[in-house]
């Protein structure tokens with residue numbers, strides 16, 4: 001049994017997902033493949049091919065662990081907790097999303113594991129929104145990162161050639177055609193690796209909860225800019241980012257609909273400035289990379305993902321050449337089971 005789950009690039013709508021807000025991701029071609037073959041039904045023997053590391057644990061009682069092992073053990077445990085039949089076996093993991101690049105290798109791993117394990121247990125595929133929530137619990141409870149649902153939904157609902165507008169309030173998914181003509185959308189890795197569990201990510205979540213309490217709203221989707229301005233620093237800045245970032249998602253959707261790519265570039269720039277100055281999740285190396293890309297002809301560039309390192313997303317005008325290390329964003333299809341002999 002083999003399953004593949006893609007990483008994602010978020011065009012705009014960063015740090016809005018856990019605030020019931022809007023996001024505009026696409027699934028990418030790179031991702032994680034999990035292969036499971038029959039073995040001892042009570043024991044999972046796992047191998048991370050890219051790391052050359054192994055793990056082994058009983059299916060009925062996966063103990064806590066660090067690193068990639070937390071994802072495997074957590075996925076097994078959460079699937080069982082949700083009532084899925086999980087059979088042990090020999091499991092191999094390989095991937096081509098660089099870890100810590102902000103392109104969501106973590107969600108790709110959780111989703112590929114979950115799809116492969118469910119199929120190996122002969123279970124039907126569950127509702128994909130439920131599966132996204134289950135995978136997010138793995139990250140929250142086993143890995144220690146209080147991440148939202150953006151990455152899992154992007155991996156599970158991505159569409160070839162399209163971005164998807166996600167409304168986190170009702171988890172609705174709306175396809176948005178990504179027609180770039182001669183423009184080019186690329187990611188460039190800053191080389192500064194991030195982990196959500198160890199970064200300021202969980203601090204930002206706490207600040208958002210504090211801001212909700214102070215504003216008397218259930219989520220920052222309901223926050224108003226004038227009320228936010230009266231909050232003590234830095235909560236005032238955090239709320240302003242979230243409210244304006246939601247607006248930027250719809251500005252980007254309109255820009256894509258109208259084929260107005262310069263406007264999309266301006267959205268990327270505004271998002272970066274906000275993530276840097278208001279939400280304070282950028283780092284100097286990433287800011288320098290954004291500036292370098294702009295100086296090299298990008299019409300807009302911004303940090304992508306949870307922040308504190310990772311990749312930059314940049315939109316290049318026709319005729320302007322991205323640097324050689326840039327990776328073209330080509331929206332790919334959602335997570336899926338692979339035919340066993342597929343050579344991916």
Ligand code: GLA
Nearest residue numbers: 014015147148149150305306
């Ligand atoms: C990470 C998290 C997501 C989301 C983004 C920021 O990728 O996993 O849930 O919060 O950061 O937009």
